[in-house]
Amino acid sequence: MERFQTGDARALETLFERHATGVHAFLTRMVNDRALADDLLQTTFLSVVRSADRYQRGLKFSPWLLTIAGNAARDTLRRKRMAVEVLHDDDETSPPEPTVDPALSDPLQRRRIEAAFAQLPTQQRECVLLHKVEGLSFEEIAQMLDITSTAARIRAHRGYERLRELLDEKP
Amino acid sequence: MTPDVPLPPAPKPPSAEALAKARAAFASELTRPRRSWRTGVLRASGTIVGVVVVVAGVLLSVGACTLDFLSSRAVTLAALITVGVVTTWASLRPRGRVGRLVSLGLVAAAAALIVLMRGAGTVSELPEWVCTVSHLGVGLAPAAVAIVLLRNMAPNRLRAIVAGLAAGTTGAAVGEFGCAQSAGHVAVFHLSAWVGVALLVAFVSSKLTPRSYAP
Structure with a gap:
């Protein structure tokens, strides 16, 4: 840069x-x-x-x-x-995509996770993505989002809690 | 430690078409001239100072204000111009949340100063709201510059309010040499215009699509 x-x-x-x-x-x-x-x-x-x-x-x-x-x-x-909305992939013939979790080879489970993730508030979804997928620390996330590291931690943990609740619900 | 919560699978990579479109867009943008945010600070600060100087010149030339009266308000004028420039810098610089919060404190201190430094004042023949309207009027040009400059960065409510308060110092400064009314008048009719300019900038900038989302 x-x-x-x-x-x-x-x-x-x-x-x-x-x-x-x-x-x-x-x-x-x-x-x-x-x-x-x-x-x-x-x-x-x-x-x-x-x-x-x-x-x-x-x-x-x-x-x-x-x-x-x-x-x-x-x-x-x-x-x-x-x-x-839940992402609908039009290309049904494409080969299976790499997943972050082997359990996601089950298409129904995969759709459930996508649906649950899509229901998270934008701020929580962003913090969960930055923390879990991008592997950033809460201090780095806080600096990026111009918030305190405590606020970043709270947003991410609320996101994780909400995801657990949504995934625990019966389909 | 990362909690054990599954996430959706990794999405497909972007299509070649999407990548080509993005490449074409930024290649085209590279040919255009770019201005630094520091230049923006100079433009915005220059507009605030310029408007104050022009209005002072006009009032002096028509005899609505004297050099003696102007110099008697030198302390508050200098404070307002300084706060305007510092607040402009705080609003446009990358990141700098703490700086913006500090600049809110500076604005509050300057507002207290212009009220406390004003004595009993004189009674004007004009309605008191004339000050509010004229301060909003002289604040329009700095507000427009602030709105244009705010489009070059990620939308942020605090940043927009601070930029609006910086633009609003123009009217507050004009009120120092254009009005001799009481502290109560300043607290109500001058400060409301200052807040009004800040809210105007925050509202309009929130409605415009940014040109850049950089912090």
Whole structure:
């Protein structure tokens, strides 16, 4: 990112190649809509170009990029007042996707988890994703979201509790 | 430690089409000129100071204000201009939540100062709300600049209110040399305009789609 800040446009292509897939996965889980995640991926990298000077040297690039993606996703959901729907994959013939949990090879279980996750409030979903999927500490999440680390911890744990409740409910 | 809660499976990677679209978008953006947030601070601060200087010049030239009266308000004027510039910087800088909270304290201190430094004052022939309306009027240009600059960063209510309060210092400063009424008048009719500009900036900026979501 520092190379891009000093005017090396090719550095942006390198950043895009390195981070686009991860950011897209984060966005897809945030908004539960692949087409919207595609648009938000574009918005995220446009924001990087437009606000390169807002990146503070010495900080890790990945959390900064995820902050932008999270801001874009939250704002878009707020504006659209979108009821997050369970993601329906049109391509039934595609091979099974890699999962974070072997138990998810059961399609019904997978749908239940997707549905439960989609019911989490946006702020809790974001903290759970950043903590569990991206592996960030609560201190890093707090810095990204401009909140205290206690608030980040509370949001994530409320998200985990809510997920457990939803998954414990009978289908 | 990460709680043992299952998450949905990893989504499919983005399509080649989506990647190509994103690449084309940022490649096109690279050709456009970019302005630093520091330039934005200079533009916003310059607008606040510029409007105050222009209004002071007009009032002096038409005889609605004297140099003696202006210099008698030098302390509060200097405080308001300083708070306006510092608050502008706090509102536009990356991250800096603590700085924005501190700048709210500075605004409160400046508001207390302009009320407490005002004595019994004189009675004006004009209705008191004229001050409120004129302060809102002179605050419009700095408010517009703040709204434009806020579009270049992620939406944030605290940031928008602080930017609005910075724009509102313009009217408060004009009230220091354009009005000689009492402390009570300042507390009601000047401070309400200041808050009004802040709320206007926060409201309008919340309705506009940002150009960037960078913190």
